[in-house]
Amino acid sequence: MYDLAIIWDWIAFSVRWLHVITAMAWIGASFYFIALDLGLRKAAQMPAGCHGEEWQVHGGGFYHIQKYLVAPENMPEHLIWHKWQSYITWVSGAALLMIVYWVGGELYLLDPTKAELSLWQGILISGGSLAIGWLCYDFLCRSRLGERPTVLMLLLFLILVVMSWGYNQIFTGRAALLHLGAFTATIMTANVFFIIMPNQRIVVKDLKEGRTPDAKYGKIAKLRSTHNNYLTLPVIFLMLSNHYPLSFGTQYAWIIASLIFLTGVTIRHYFNTMHATGKGPHWTWAVTVLLMILIAALSTVPGHETWEEAEARPLSAYEQRYVVADGFEAAYDTVVGNCSMCHAREPVWGRMQWAPKGVYLETEADVARHAGQIYLQAGVSHAMPPPNALQMDAEARETLVAWVRAARSQ
Numbered sequence: 001m002y003d004l005a006i007i008w009d010w011i012a013f014s015v016r017w018l019h020v021i022t023a024m025a026w027i028g029a030s031f032y033f034i035a036l037d038l039g040l041r042k043a044a045q046m047p048a049g050c051h052g053e054e055w056q057v058h059g060g061g062f063y064h065i066q067k068y069l070v071a072p073e074n075m076p077e078h079l080i081w082h083k084w085q086s087y088i089t090w091v092s093g094a095a096l097l098m099i100v101y102w103v104g105g106e107l108y109l110l111d112p113t114k115a116e117l118s119l120w121q122g123i124l125i126s127g128g129s130l131a132i133g134w135l136c137y138d139f140l141c142r143s144r145l146g147e148r149p150t151v152l153m154l155l156l157f158l159i160l161v162v163m164s165w166g167y168n169q170i171f172t173g174r175a176a177l178l179h180l181g182a183f184t185a186t187i188m189t190a191n192v193f194f195i196i197m198p199n200q201r202i203v204v205k206d207l208k209e210g211r212t213p214d215a216k217y218g219k220i221a222k223l224r225s226t227h228n229n230y231l232t233l234p235v236i237f238l239m240l241s242n243h244y245p246l247s248f249g250t251q252y253a254w255i256i257a258s259l260i261f262l263t264g265v266t267i268r269h270y271f272n273t274m275h276a277t278g279k280g281p282h283w284t285w286a287v288t289v290l291l292m293i294l295i296a297a298l299s300t301v302p303g304h305e306t307w308e309e310a311e312a313r314p315l316s317a318y319e320q321r322y323v324v325a326d327g328f329e330a331a332y333d334t335v336v337g338n339c340s341m342c343h344a345r346e347p348v349w350g351r352m353q354w355a356p357k358g359v360y361l362e363t364e365a366d367v368a369r370h371a372g373q374i375y376l377q378a379g380v381s382h383a384m385p386p387p388n389a390l391q392m393d394a395e396a397r398e399t400l401v402a403w404v405r406a407a408r409s410q
Contacts, residue, residue, distance in 0.1 A: 009376055012099045019092035026085035027232055034229050038275035040067055048073060070215050075207045083197050090189035097182055101126060101175055106318040107369060108175055113305050113313065115170040125170065126179060130186045133163065137187050138194070141223065149223060156227070160184065160261055164254040173248030174241065174358060180257050181238030184231050191224035229272070233264040245358035246299040256295050263291050307345050310363045322368035325407035327399065334396045335367050335374060338385055349389065375404040
């Protein structure tokens with residue numbers, strides 16, 4: 001029964017692997033088509049309705065690409081649709097969010113020092129916020145603001161700042177940034193599923209039935225595609241942030257996340273301009289560097305509870321289960337003796353400034369809260385502690401395994 005924890009961890013790893021693979025495919029295709037679109041050139045004797053063309057060389061061959069703003073006169077028999085990369089990226093990401101932050105919500109999602117929430121309430125906020133976010137964004141795009149893209153983009157940024165602050169008021173730091181990324185990625189995939197693909201299907205249907213497609217469908221899809229282009233890089237940062245406590249282990253994590261969206265704009269503006277004109281505006285790199293310096297400065301402001309506050313906080317029901325289990329005292333001594341020099345609110349090992357992944361293993365509540373990870377990282381595997389830092393003997397690892405198994409058998 002206890003090996004279910006190992007199986008579950010491998011399921012999470014496999015889903016994360018799938019998520020990364022499909023995200024690479026989606027983002028790569030997106031960046032390619034943006035660069036292609038901006039690099040099109042007019043040429044003599046282009047077919048009727050052709051907006052521009054481009055010649056490319058890759059892998060020993062030459063490619064001749066032409067774009068039609070509405071559609072060609074005759075629909076080709078073989079037409080490739082770019083959609084599954086987006087869909088599978090979102091589905092695998094949603095599955096990963098459920099595995100890590102819903103099933104493991106007591107550890108990774110909820111922060112009792114911020115808000116007293118039950119697990120089901122946290123899950124409801126987690127999933128509901130993603131759906132409501134898309135509905136609000138879609139409403140704004142369909143309104144008159146859709147004709148004012150700059151104003152709409154500024155309003156979207158304001159919404160993201162508010163969501164960043166809101167998530168950080170109730171979730172753990174790492175969950176807050178991850179959910180902001182999921183919030184944004186949901187908008188991006190929904191753009192593809194509900195707007196871009198249906199509009200393309202309308203154009204194809206009109207062509208097949210002999211009607212002239214309305215250019216408005218392409219215009220609408222282009223607006224949503226542009227939003228996706230500028231949101232991509234911040235989403236990648238937010239998805240990686242849970243591996244770096246400096247990004248989420250501060251009271252200003254919500255500002256860091258907000259500023260990352262600005263860096264996404266400056267970086268993409270440089271490349272979009274370069275693809276269109278052959279030369280990018282170098283000021284964007286200066287702005288990006290200044291933003292990253294500000295982010296680095298904000299990351300040094302602590303955001304976690306002190307040792308005294310952690311020691312005084314009452315145990316949750318989840319933590320209590322492991323504290324009262326047989327073997328806890330020996331396991332606690334083992335963890336403190338082998339792990340707390342790094343996993344402390346003020347680490348004392350080497351030049352470490354922050355506990356790895358923001359995991360603290362000092363108080364009884366800390367150790368009980370992270371029992372599952374201790375079991376996997378230092379019990380059934382030898383991943384922790386790092387062998388060049390400290391050698392943990394087999395007896396100590398068996399102590400940890402016995403304690404967790406005793407707690408789970410109760």
